[in-house]
Amino acid sequence: MTKKAENILVGISIGDLNGIGSEVVLKTFEDSRMLELCTPVIFANVKILSFVKKTFDSQSTLHGIDSIDQLITGKINVLNVWKEPVDLNFGANDAKVGEYAVKSFKAAVEALKDGKIDVLVTAPINKYNSQSEEFKFPGHTDYLAQELEGDALMLMVQEGLRVGLLTDHVPVNEVASHLTENLVRKKIETIKKTLIQDFSINKPKIAVLGLNPHAGDNGVIGKEDENILKPTIKKMFEAGTMVFGPYPADGFFGSGQYEKFDAVIAAYHDQGLVPFKTLAFGKGVNYTAGLDKIRTSPDHGTAYDIAGKGIADHSSFAEAVYLAIDIFHSRNNYAEIAKNPLKIKEKHLESKKGN
Template structure:
């Protein structure tokens, strides 16, 4: 297994007019982080030096032109472009969006080619990244195309883990997207992730209902009785410890979520509102289900505070920690899976 500081954490720069650069630089100002991993920021060292100066930060940057020039224990900045970029903090700028995607696609390529071990993405603006070359709602959809597996948005913070059956889908279309195949795929993806990425041998998974009061026996919608319940029952009978559907309104307030290793919400805000209420500033967005590891902070570009030097970097730091932990957990799982005797030793 690699030494901790040799775990190469690739970082896409995100929207240069947002708080991404600030939270990245603040995270690695603490030299103890460089004992855990070696960062490689996909950007331009002159641009980052300019931002560092603007924000009065002290992180020491090491510019490189090829991935082979990485220096262990330094904050490496891989020059993905040479030209200057106009930085106007707090501004939605299509040109800046293009550089965010240039960074992200280069980092994804490095991840695919095993030049970096994990990827941590700084926030992008989903509107200004759109172009003829990049027509994806965000990071997750592009990674799902480029990497093996089935991507699933998995929000994590300590023992609170929330996955989604549907993510960036308009609320009035959620029911149309739900079907047995999708539900089974998402639940199985979360089950596999809990086992290999978090070391939970027999995970317990709760599913939230689509409708208020889980449909009240069909009075407020039939999807829970006709789709979710039978699908959950089918999976449970095959050995997956999945339960529900539970009425979503009181599930988190009553601390019922604490009985489960993960909770699956049927749509974006049903899962993310309670998650961010309970963990804001410490939560991590993890793309589960793929052959490679990608995490990101649980916030956006925060244009309203960009350039003021007041951004909280904790969520980004937690995203780095999570990526390293999952990387190590996966390696341990592979080792145990290839050597059944170690599994027995662990159980004894």
């Protein structure tokens, strides 16, 4: 059964409380129209968020709960993951605050796994101060890959621009050693599946960027493009996947070539994220594709330099909420078609007759 819009439960991990995460979360849900699209559940502590609310003179009304069973549809619910006070110092890199960011995130992931929330939107953490014996991950994506089923892939999204990565949080001097035919094939298959299932694109076209300058110049500048990327792309294309490349990365975005494709796969982090953020910063969303659950986040970090000043732009966080809801609907539609393709075809024919 399709859920009513306001009954879609959007879980939110609060991120680093000394950063701008709590500010952009509250700003997003100050707009009452957001509560017509979903019911938010913020994994934090209602007293701390009430303090943040007063700091920024937010008009949001918070509803504190101790279990998800107590949530109220159409309200901003704050699930008390902890009860003790936390000292906040906006803009400070604080390991103790990092611990609470991880507590929030882990609790939200458990709720996602158990089906108590429908989607997860994560506010930014500090990758350094969140490290501990209990959390040794370079970011949200790696933990989600461990906890959820599927093959996690970082996909940056802004309207029709979608950029995925063959390798994400890998040092540049190790990128080449990570590239294998199996990895390339798996990432392309993940992108293809998510474009069909999550973005309702029936026959997606995918571009792959080369690792080396000029995509290796036929092996003159490095062998990886010639020996790994080209043959893998060729095999997959011949098997029916609309994948092309490898393309030289330097002019691909500036020339507008990316507009011809439904997604672009970059070889490493900065090769994909520098052009993406140049084109989409402030509106982009980080989506963890390839998993059995839905998680999105804004395309920015903790922004300590402006934390506590009340000037953070919440647009990217709001877009992350919108995208999570859109993908939730797309997956439901995809599942319905998979269960009963004939019924969907009949509906389509009836609608054409009506027109």
